[in-house]
Amino acid sequence: MPQRTISVRLVREMRNFLPPRSTLLLALLASTVMAHGREVNVRSAYISGRSSEGVDRLYVAPGAATLLRFQQPCDSAGTKMLGWEGRFEPVGCTGKSVVIVPLVRLEPEDRFLLVVRLADGTQVPFTLSGANREDARPPDQQVNIFLEPDTRETLQEQLENARAREEGLLDDVRRFYREDTPDHALAKLVASGAIQQTPFRLFKKRIIKSEGEETTVRIYKGKAKAAVLFTVKNNDPSKPWNLLEARLVTIRPGQDPEPYVFGDKKPFALRADRDEIAPGESGNVAVVVDRSAFTAENGSAELLLEIYREDGWRQAYVVLDERLTRE
Structure with missing residues (x-):
């Protein structure tokens, strides 16, 4: 991937909004950390x-x-x-x-x-x-x-591609069954804006402005679960916005989440209300986290939730505390 120079704009108003050293929500900001493991087409x-x-x-x-x-x-x-x-x-x-x-x-x-x-x-x-x-x-x-499609080399290539497509279809089927859960149903409701049909209550809201996008982040409390809704407004005049991936990993209390964090991955449910966000439009990405995800070997852990846009750069992150699930 070609190297790019991206201007970094940090949003730190959250530290003034929260009580000192609060672990309930540490920060919201846009950054430019490269996502790892992206597949080549x-x-x-x-x-x-x-x-x-x-x-x-x-x-x-x-x-x-x-x-x-x-x-x-x-x-x-x-x-x-x-x-x-x-x-x-x-x-x-x-x-x-x-x-x-x-x-x-x-x-x-x-x-x-x-x-x-x-x-x-x-x-x-x-x-x-x-x-x-x-x-x-x-x-x-x-x-x-x-x-020359009839050569041995080409036929072997076609066979390998057919096997890869079959495996991809099987992966899609497996993912469908993995994502047929109550948490995914809740995430779909949050992404569609039907928050009143869920058990969640708004806890915090912040707006993150970065070059080309404006992201509104809403954090919800709930009984045994927490939810985060990212609403991305695409201000780019010609390029659509697409979600590459989301990550949920454990971090140490007080750890700076600005660099790319290598923590234990935790399960979560994700839903988006559209495949891509056209220029000038807005779209939602919702994540639901169960209380069990905060469990660690030495007790409870803080979790870092990140979303990455399609070009591999981190759009925003949220640091969550287990107390969000104590409604």
Whole structure:
């Protein structure tokens, strides 16, 4: 992932709002800690014939380079893209790889023609368009290109991909059954704004302003459970906001949660009211935590709840205390 310089804006009004050294809620703030373990979107494309008969579509987005890998070297002189000026960096062609780097967001209806010429003279065309989450198409980060689908190497690749897709479907089924719980039902109600239908009572509310977003954080108390609602307003004029992941880990009392924390992971229920937040719109991410999550070997523990946006940067965090579950 390319390095970025992000301005950090901390929100520390909470320390003045709470009693000194309160452990009920230590801080709310936006930060720029990189999320670990993010998966890379890799797929394979099988193109029949050795001419322009097969045209594969590539989905690209700014901030994510797309790498094409071929079975033979490419010819940089014969690799061209039409109308790329101002919207892409010059297409890079090195060895068996072609690198595409968008500079601006493309709309799903935008189309750009890329023709890659290989060392043996074969020309492989591609159509480039903007990634569209509504069509469940994230940006391509690596695409392995196979021009002879009947070779042993290609058939082996197809078999491995089929097995990976099957395992992915099984994971989805397992996740569905894991998330069919009362806590997930409560989280769905919180995310939809139906807080009056839950046992939770508002405890604290804070607004976090950062570059491109404004996040309102509401912390709720409840009997044997606590809840947190993140309402994100996307102020970016063109880029949608997407949730990458949420984390809930234990921390030591008084520990500074600003760096990336490596604590014991704890279970929680999460629901969002939409897959992505369009520019100018707002969306909710709700988390419900059971009292049992605060249990540690030496008694009760404080918990750090974090949410990360799609580019891997931490959007906000909350430090929670077990007393939130004592309604």
